[in-house]
Amino acid sequence: MRVRAVLTDLDGTLLEPDGSVCDEVLTVLTELREARVPVCPLTSKTAAELASIMGMLDLATPAGFENGAGVLLSDGTLELQPSAVPVADLVTLFARARRETGAPVRTILELRDDELSVFTGVLGGALSAARARQATLPLVAEGSWDDTLRAALVPSRPLRLIRGNKFLHLQGDHDKITVLPRLIELLGRNGGVTVACGDSPNDAQLLAWADVPIIVPGRDGPHPELARVVRHARVAPLPHGRGWAASVRHILNQADA
Numbered sequence: 219m220r221v222r223a224v225l226t227d228l229d230g231t232l233l234e235p236d237g238s239v240c241d242e243v244l245t246v247l248t249e250l251r252e253a254r255v256p257v258c259p260l261t262s263k264t265a266a267e268l269a270s271i272m273g274m275l276d277l278a279t280p281a282g283f284e285n286g287a288g289v290l291l292s293d294g295t296l297e298l299q300p301s302a303v304p305v306a307d308l309v310t311l312f313a314r315a316r317r318e319t320g321a322p323v324r325t326i327l328e329l330r331d332d333e334l335s336v337f338t339g340v341l342g343g344a345l346s347a348a349r350a351r352q353a354t355l356p357l358v359a360e361g362s363w364d365d366t367l368r369a370a371l372v373p374s375r376p377l378r379l380i381r382g383n384k385f386l387h388l389q390g391d392h393d394k395i396t397v398l399p400r401l402i403e404l405l406g407r408n409g410g411v412t413v414a415c416g417d418s419p420n421d422a423q424l425l426a427w428a429d430v431p432i433i434v435p436g437r438d439g440p441h442p443e444l445a446r447v448v449r450h451a452r453v454a455p456l457p458h459g460r461g462w463a464a465s466v467r468h469i470l471n472q473a474d475a
């Protein structure tokens with residue numbers, strides 16, 4: 219059994235909740251590089267945030283940004299998916315819906331630096347990377363305005379309004395797996411099993427698609443909704459990056475055997 223690729227969520231899965239990376243992950247990434255197994259992140263982060271993390275992890279693979287809005291190529295080129303709606307259009311559609319409803323909702327682009335730091339946990343230059351959006355618009359709502367906004371949005375193309383942990387996300391009709399056909403094409407036709415790792419319901423379709431799905435737990439165990447939807451997934455033995463590293467190494471060792 220050869221491992222063809224490891225497709226992975228970043229936040230809370232490969233990365234710690236504070237965005238740092240543990241030594242165990244760096245060691246396993248080196249082992250994967252030596253075994254010529256590509257590691258492709260699939261994240262809700264922006265391409266600018268993703269490029270910085272790819273550099274930190276020394277990854278030179280294609281990766282999906284902004285919930286499958288597009289692919290960041292290893293040379294830095296961005297490719298948007300046909301279903302992605304450019305952020306300028308999202309801003310216009312949202313502004314019209316807010317005017318009509320009076321909903322006290324702001325976009326991530328309207329938050330002050332100190333407010334954005336509280337929501338994202340990042341500071342300084344990383345704030346501009348969080349605002350450098352291509353095709354998703356995180357919203358901050360005081361109270362539950364999801365249904366009101368959904369009814370007032372009159373898109374010319376299909377939109378999704380998704381409830382995340384901290385933000386409401388306005389975006390086109392795509393999710394993390396939208397970019398999979400393009401990623402697989404870029405990786406080429408080498409055989410083997412595909413491993414996928416994730417920690418939240420946003421990763422359920424990715425895990426359901428993979429040959430070897432791995433749920434990475436948090437401090438309180440695996441996300442119950444994710445565990446319910448992807449019943450056949452393995453659960454990593456430790457939270458976050460240490461669990462990611464232990465599970466991926468185990469599969470790599472099985473593949474070597």
Ligand SMILES: [Mg+2]
Binds near residue numbers: 416
């Ligand atoms: Mg995550």
